[in-house]
Amino acid sequence: MGRTTRLVAAWAATALLAVGLPTAGASAAQAPPRVDLRVLVVDDGGPAVEAIRTELETAGTPYTAVDLKDPGRPRIDEAFLSDTVDGRPRAKYQGVVLPNDNPFGDGSAEMAAVAGYEKRFGIRQVDAYTYARPAVGLTSVHAGTLDGQTAQVTAEGAAGPFGYLRKNVPFEDNDSAVGESYGYLAVPLDRQADGATYTSYLDAPVPGQSRRGSLAGQYTHDGRSELVITFVYNRHQSQFKLLSRGIVEWLTQGIHLGAARNYFAIHVDDVFGSDDRWDSRLNCTPGDVDCPPGTPTDNDPIRMTAADAQHAAQWSREHGLTLDLAFNGGGSEGYKEAHAGSDPLAQQLVSDQGAFRWIDHTYNHPFIGCVQDTSVVPWKCATDPLGRIRWTSRATITAQIGDNRGWAARQGLAVDKDELVTGEHSGLKTLPQQRDDNPELAPALTQAGVSWLASDSSREREQRPVGPSLTVPRYPMNVFYNAGKATEQVDEYNWLYTRKSDGGSGLCEGSATTTCLKEPLPSSTGYADYIVPLESRIAMGHVLANDPRPHFIHQSNLAEERIGYQALEKILADYRALFADNAPLVNLRMRDIGTELRKRATWAAAVKAGTVSAHRTGSEITVSAPAGVDVTATLPTGTVQVQGSGRIPFGTAYAGLHSGWATPAAGQGTLVLALPDGTGTPRTLSGKATRVQAPATALPVPRGVSTRVPYGPGDRDRR
Numbered sequence: 001m002g003r004t005t006r007l008v009a010a011w012a013a014t015a016l017l018a019v020g021l022p023t024a025g026a027s028a029a030q031a032p033p034r035v036d037l038r039v040l041v042v043d044d045g046g047p048a049v050e051a052i053r054t055e056l057e058t059a060g061t062p063y064t065a066v067d068l069k070d071p072g073r074p075r076i077d078e079a080f081l082s083d084t085v086d087g088r089p090r091a092k093y094q095g096v097v098l099p100n101d102n103p104f105g106d107g108s109a110e111m112a113a114v115a116g117y118e119k120r121f122g123i124r125q126v127d128a129y130t131y132a133r134p135a136v137g138l139t140s141v142h143a144g145t146l147d148g149q150t151a152q153v154t155a156e157g158a159a160g161p162f163g164y165l166r167k168n169v170p171f172e173d174n175d176s177a178v179g180e181s182y183g184y185l186a187v188p189l190d191r192q193a194d195g196a197t198y199t200s201y202l203d204a205p206v207p208g209q210s211r212r213g214s215l216a217g218q219y220t221h222d223g224r225s226e227l228v229i230t231f232v233y234n235r236h237q238s239q240f241k242l243l244s245r246g247i248v249e250w251l252t253q254g255i256h257l258g259a260a261r262n263y264f265a266i267h268v269d270d271v272f273g274s275d276d277r278w279d280s281r282l283n284c285t286p287g288d289v290d291c292p293p294g295t296p297t298d299n300d301p302i303r304m305t306a307a308d309a310q311h312a313a314q315w316s317r318e319h320g321l322t323l324d325l326a327f328n329g330g331g332s333e334g335y336k337e338a339h340a341g342s343d344p345l346a347q348q349l350v351s352d353q354g355a356f357r358w359i360d361h362t363y364n365h366p367f368i369g370c371v372q373d374t375s376v377v378p379w380k381c382a383t384d385p386l387g388r389i390r391w392t393s394r395a396t397i398t399a400q401i402g403d404n405r406g407w408a409a410r411q412g413l414a415v416d417k418d419e420l421v422t423g424e425h426s427g428l429k430t431l432p433q434q435r436d437d438n439p440e441l442a443p444a445l446t447q448a449g450v451s452w453l454a455s456d457s458s459r460e461r462e463q464r465p466v467g468p469s470l471t472v473p474r475y476p477m478n479v480f481y482n483a484g485k486a487t488e489q490v491d492e493y494n495w496l497y498t499r500k501s502d503g504g505s506g507l508c509e510g511s512a513t514t515t516c517l518k519e520p521l522p523s524s525t526g527y528a529d530y531i532v533p534l535e536s537r538i539a540m541g542h543v544l545a546n547d548p549r550p551h552f553i554h555q556s557n558l559a560e561e562r563i564g565y566q567a568l569e570k571i572l573a574d575y576r577a578l579f580a581d582n583a584p585l586v587n588l589r590m591r592d593i594g595t596e597l598r599k600r601a602t603w604a605a606a607v608k609a610g611t612v613s614a615h616r617t618g619s620e621i622t623v624s625a626p627a628g629v630d631v632t633a634t635l636p637t638g639t640v641q642v643q644g645s646g647r648i649p650f651g652t653a654y655a656g657l658h659s660g661w662a663t664p665a666a667g668q669g670t671l672v673l674a675l676p677d678g679t680g681t682p683r684t685l686s687g688k689a690t691r692v693q694a695p696a697t698a699l700p701v702p703r704g705v706s707t708r709v710p711y712g713p714g715d716r717d718r719r
Contacts (some may be wrong), residue, residue: 029444033089033121037257037614037621039063040092042076048128051235052097055244058546060632061258062612064093068103078111081117088617091121095251100130101226119223126227130223132186133296136228137198137219139187142206146181146231148173149204151215151239157201160218161227161250162243164583164655166576169202171239181239183231185213194222198228202243216243219252227251238537241544242578245655245667249634255675257614257623259634259651259659262543262575264585265550266568267324267454267474268455268558269421270481272346273331273365274301275556278482280491283505285482289372289379301333302484302556306344312558313355319572322587324550325349326361326421326454329407350411357589358415359454362516363403365423368392369430369438380433389434397427397444419590420445420469421454428455428466442467452594457549463597472594475542475551478535479567484560493531494520528566536570543575543585548593579645583655599661616675623671631671634659638676641665647674 039056041063043049056063066073074080083090096114104110118125132140151169153162170183185206188198191298200214219226227250233240245260276287277299284291286299304312316323332346350357362368370381371390382390401420408415422428426443445453445467453466457473464471483489497517498504508516521530539551575585588596606612606629614623624632633651637658640647643665650673651660664671 007220013412016451031088031243032618033091035091035094035123035616037252037255037623038093039095039097039251039256040081040411041065041097042068042099042103044068044103044138046099046129046232047234048229048232049097049099050241050366051233051244052126052247054130054235055248055260056258057604059248059258059260059634060508060600060607061252061256062607062614063097065468068099069512074102075596076139077113078117081113089121090615091117091123094123094256094616096123096125097128097251098125099128101127101228109157112316115179115222115224118225119665122227124251124253125229126247127229129229129232132184132214132228132230136226137189137192137196137221138184138214138228138230139189140184140230141187141209141211141213143186144182144207145179146171146183146204146215147176147179151202151204152212154200154203155200157216157246158513160199160201161246162301164245164580165242166578166580166622168237168327168578172237181231181233181237183215185215186230187211187213193221200250201227201246218605236541238544240296242540249657252634254634254636254657255613255616255621257631257633259632260546261548261586261654261659262546262573262579262583263548263588263593264321264539264543264571265324265548265554265587265589266321267326267359267421267550268564269326269361269591270331270365270555271304271327271336271349271361272343273323273328273555275484275485275554276334276491277302278480278488278691280488283495285367288482289374292377293375300588302482303331303557304345304555304559308559308562309345309348309352312349313352313564315356319569320573321568321585322357324357324359324589326359326552327404327408327413328361328363328365329404330422333407340342346411350413353413357712358408358413359419359421359590360401360404360408360415360417361421362400362423363407364400366392366396366400367424367426368397368400368422368441369426369428370434378433391438391440392427394440394444394447397438397440398447401444401448402452416589416591417449418451419454420450420452425454425456425459428453428460430470431459437466442469444453445469452591454552454590463594463601472590472596472597473549475549477539477553477564477567478531479553479564481554481556483563484556486561486563487523489531489563490521490523490526493526527563532566532570535567536574539571540574543571548586548588548596550590582653586654599632602629619675619677621675623673624669625671630661630663632659632661634672635673636676640674640676642672642674643668648679696703 039061041049041053043053043065053063053065066076081092096118102108102111117123127136130136132138149171151171152167153165153169174180175249179252185204192198196219198217198219200217202216203212203214206213215231216227216229219228221523249258276285278285279299282291282295284295286295287297313325332343335343369392372379373382374690384390405415405417427438430434449470453469453471455471455473457475461473463473480489480492483492494517495505497508497514498520499509499516500506502520504520508514542549553564606626612625614621625631634657635650637653639650639658641662650662651658662671
């Protein structure tokens with residue numbers, strides 16, 4: 001009786017379109033109500049609500065938060081939730097997020113108002129984390145830690161809100177000494193209240209039993225629907241990130257402002273150049289600024305070969321991931337000077353150029369910030385006799401950009417002149433030595449017509465303007481530029497991330513951003529067994545966070561033992577094991593990533609300022625936003641944008657819906673979208689809500705459920 005496929009079948013038939021139908025007692029001719037596209041978030045300060053709120057914010061979905069701990073908060077009553085606009089009933093919120101199924105207390109007038117509102121307008125409710133108890137149609141059969149367990153999306157969940165997932169939802173277990181996830185495995189009541197049903201969307205094996213228990217599902221009762229989640233989580237944990245899209249789509253019934261996709265792009269720096277090699281005896285990199293003055297610089301630099309180039313093109317085709325190659329043409333010319341005028345690597349890459357995307361990385365990869373004084377370690381900015389910082393000249397910067405473009409043109413290499421990656425992201429401020437951008441950088445970018453400038457997200461996470469350009473922050477992967485072999489990578493990793501007592505540098509001791517390894521990694525297995533899984537987990541965290549920022553490695557990582565591919569293949573394999581084919585990785589080039597970040601920032605500012613509004617009336621959605629602000633939304637397949645008497649398709653397909661950006665047609669002050677035929681009409685019902693009982697006590701939250709990122713040694717910019 002408790003488990004049913006009726007609701008799931010209805011969901012699948014309407015493809016998330018149906019918002020609810022009038023009941024038999026409602027007039028068929030009754031005008032549909034207006035439903036504002038905004039979510040109400042009732043916040044108790046716990047990690048589960050914060051996680052959902054962060055998901056809404058990241059996607060660009062407007063919401064109103066009510067802080068339960070604020071004594072001056074508004075009271076949630078009928079007037080707070082609804083009113084009448086132009087003679088039409090208005091629901092002010094399209095969905096309600098509560099900390100649990102009743103955070104207000106037994107017999108609360110506020111909970112009764114919420115229940116009545118949901119029933120009247122067909123609004124859904126997410127219980128962010130609640131007990132498995134009869135009030136939500138469940139009986140708990142096990143309570144405890146879920147660390148390291150693998151839950152599974154049920155057939156009903158796959159046919160419903162979680163159809164973008166392959167099946168498995170692993171729960172993290174990053175530290176065996178810390179309880180990171182706690183939850184209740186439950187089964188539906190043997191006898192539900194009249195008309196009530198519970199449909200499980202996510203379950204896991206019950207310890208010591210042959211049956212499975214639900215962790216998330218839909219409880220429909222008394223004309224209302226709740227998504228009941230019986231495990232606690234935080235916004236950083238992968239199990240939440242895997243489910244977050246489905247939670248929001250269930251709540252909004254697949255119709256909301258904002259959008260989320262899974263992005264992954266990989267930039268390969270220093271192509272055609274060579275990279276200095278780590279010296280395990282000196283514990284530094286001869287030829288680079290981390291070695292003391294006077295250190296010999298001849299250390300067998302690492303450079304790709306023609307065979308490496310062939311492998312890169314083949315790998316890209318086989319794995320369906322286009323690599324972005326940031327190139328230094330001067331590296332090829334220097335190689336030819338030393339090798340009888342021939343560079344097989346350049347010949348091979350140019351012949352296979354269509355397999356890649358190409359980015360100007362300057363001709364010789366110089367540091368174009370302040371003039372570096374390398375007589376000390378760490379280096380410092382050189383100064384003139386008056387103590388003023390000496391800067392790389394504008395002429396030098398423009399020559400480096402122009403010479404590299406000219407070299408590419410002579411090779412017939414297709415390059416987007418809008419994009420630039422400077423050597424070591426130089427020219428931009430580099431703390432602690434260089435506190436400001438090189439003042440000659442912005443004029444040089446103007447002269448060269450650069451619109452998108454790569455930056456290091458570990459230094460500056462947010463996009464910002466630099467003269468005519470906007471930055472595109474990139475994530476440095478902890479696969480070092482000065483390592484062509486796994487043993488070199490592990491040796492340097494151990495030096496950086498172990499204590500002095502273990503033979504390391506001790507830099508990790510007392511660091512606010514980096515933790516030390518418990519013990520040095522084994523030279524032969526440390527890379528594959530520890531570094532690769534960790535780098536995959538860190539990168540996957542970015543992918544699952546709706547973050548389009550690219551990652552970067554170096555050409556040295558595709559040479560010799562080609563260690564970079566191991567990390568990339570782990571990321572791709574992990575992703576494809578988790579996500580269905582309808583939610584592929586989105587692989588954008590640099591300018592498109594920059595454009596996406598710019599649009600998001602503009603949209604977020606407008607939403608925060610309260611200058612964006614949207615509502616749905618029947619099958620029509622109307623969005624108002626300031627001029628110049630692109631609108632982002634996620635809507636059912638078949639939605640069209642109305643442009644005067646014409647209509648154009650909205651968005652592109654992703655995860656079972658359509659999402660994208662749109663702007664009003666010329667002469668239109670608002671954006672008008674028409675939902676496809678068959679989309680249900682928000683219902684208007686009458687009747688009082690039933691009495692709702694609050695949870696008896698506070699729900700347990702394990703100490704491991706926090707807002708910190710539970711990673712080990714962090715990523716670090718290595719050129």
